[in-house]
Amino acid sequence: MPSDPLAAQHVLEFPGGYTRSTGPVVGRFLSELRAGRIVGTRTAEGRVLVPPLEYDPATGEPVTGEYVEVGPAGTVTTWSWVHEPLDGHPLDRPFAWALIKLDGADTALVHAVCPEHIKAMKTGMRVWPVWRDQPTGHITDIAHFVPEVTQIVSPVRAEYRLQAGGALRVFLEGIERGVFLGGRCDHCAKVYVPYRAACPECGNAIPDTLELPDTGTITTFAINNLPDPRAPEVPFVSAYILLDGADIPIIALTGDVPAHEVRQGMRVKAVWVPESERTASMANIRWFAPTGEPDVELS
Numbered sequence: 001m002p003s004d005p006l007a008a009q010h011v012l013e014f015p016g017g018y019t020r021s022t023g024p025v026v027g028r029f030l031s032e033l034r035a036g037r038i039v040g041t042r043t044a045e046g047r048v049l050v051p052p053l054e055y056d057p058a059t060g061e062p063v064t065g066e067y068v069e070v071g072p073a074g075t076v077t078t079w080s081w082v083h084e085p086l087d088g089h090p091l092d093r094p095f096a097w098a099l100i101k102l103d104g105a106d107t108a109l110v111h112a113v114c115p116e117h118i119k120a121m122k123t124g125m126r127v128w129p130v131w132r133d134q135p136t137g138h139i140t141d142i143a144h145f146v147p148e149v150t151q152i153v154s155p156v157r158a159e160y161r162l163q164a165g166g167a168l169r170v171f172l173e174g175i176e177r178g179v180f181l182g183g184r185c186d187h188c189a190k191v192y193v194p195y196r197a198a199c200p201e202c203g204n205a206i207p208d209t210l211e212l213p214d215t216g217t218i219t220t221f222a223i224n225n226l227p228d229p230r231a232p233e234v235p236f237v238s239a240y241i242l243l244d245g246a247d248i249p250i251i252a253l254t255g256d257v258p259a260h261e262v263r264q265g266m267r268v269k270a271v272w273v274p275e276s277e278r279t280a281s282m283a284n285i286r287w288f289a290p291t292g293e294p295d296v297e298l299s
């Protein structure tokens with residue numbers, strides 16, 4: 001009559017730790033680790049084994065006794081992701097067990113690699129060790145490896161003064177008076193705003209300015225969620241506005257309308273700062289606000 005085999009769960013554990021001697025080669029490796037260095041042993045054939053061994057696994061010959069410092073950086077040769085770390089794992093968040101070939105070594109070492117995300121893990125990726133604060137002469141003196149630094153975030157600030165050329169000066173003087181000045185090319189009949197002295201398409205000179213109204217139509221726009229000192233509120237909309245009579249849109253803020261109500265084809269009009277505050281600058285236009293006219297069908 002079949003019966004269940006007898007079985008019992010056993011745990012083999014040395015709660016206080018199991019003390020064993022390291023032997024000279026591993027002892028040297030761990031002592032070097034405690035000092036923040038990673039060493040391997042050189043074989044008779046000149047290969048560098050990391051972690052070091054007393055015998056060359058390929059030939060069975062004793063190693064030469066020469067210790068070679070390697071790394072500390074290395075290259076991941078293969079890896080396996082641990083989604084849920086277990087007790088006793090080196091990290092309490094997801095990480096990869098990886099074979100890492102340290103620079104100067106001919107064999108790879110198993111260690112944990114902890115990138116920001118599994119997507120950052122790649123065979124061939126460069127990694128550097130993160131050392132534990134209190135080294136004890138144990139493989140865990142290297143807490144884990146992290147990806148090589150390939151990007152930095154640095155603050156950027158540029159202050160500059162733009163010298164307006166002749167045509168732009170003419171345009172800004174118009175803005176100071178509360179007028180948009182454009183120009184019509186005699187050759188292709190396109191109307192450009194801001195005014196420019198030559199047609200960018202046919203190179204034809206545009207000697208005269210043309211006053212354009214401060215009303216127009218939104219052709220396209222972007223909703224911005226980062227504050228801007230010029231913007232009425234967050235989120236705000238920056239839009240391409242085709243002034244009536246122009247063939248090229250200008251870019252400007254919109255205001256006096258919630259961002260989510262801005263739409264393509266919406267009719268708008270410039271909101272100017274009071275005349276007493278005007279200078280030869282685009283800051284004279286606070287933003288463009290809806291006129292309330294029906295939307296325009298955009299072709």
Ligand SMILES: [Zn+2]
Pocket residue numbers: 185186187188189190199200201202203204
């Ligand atoms: Zn032209």
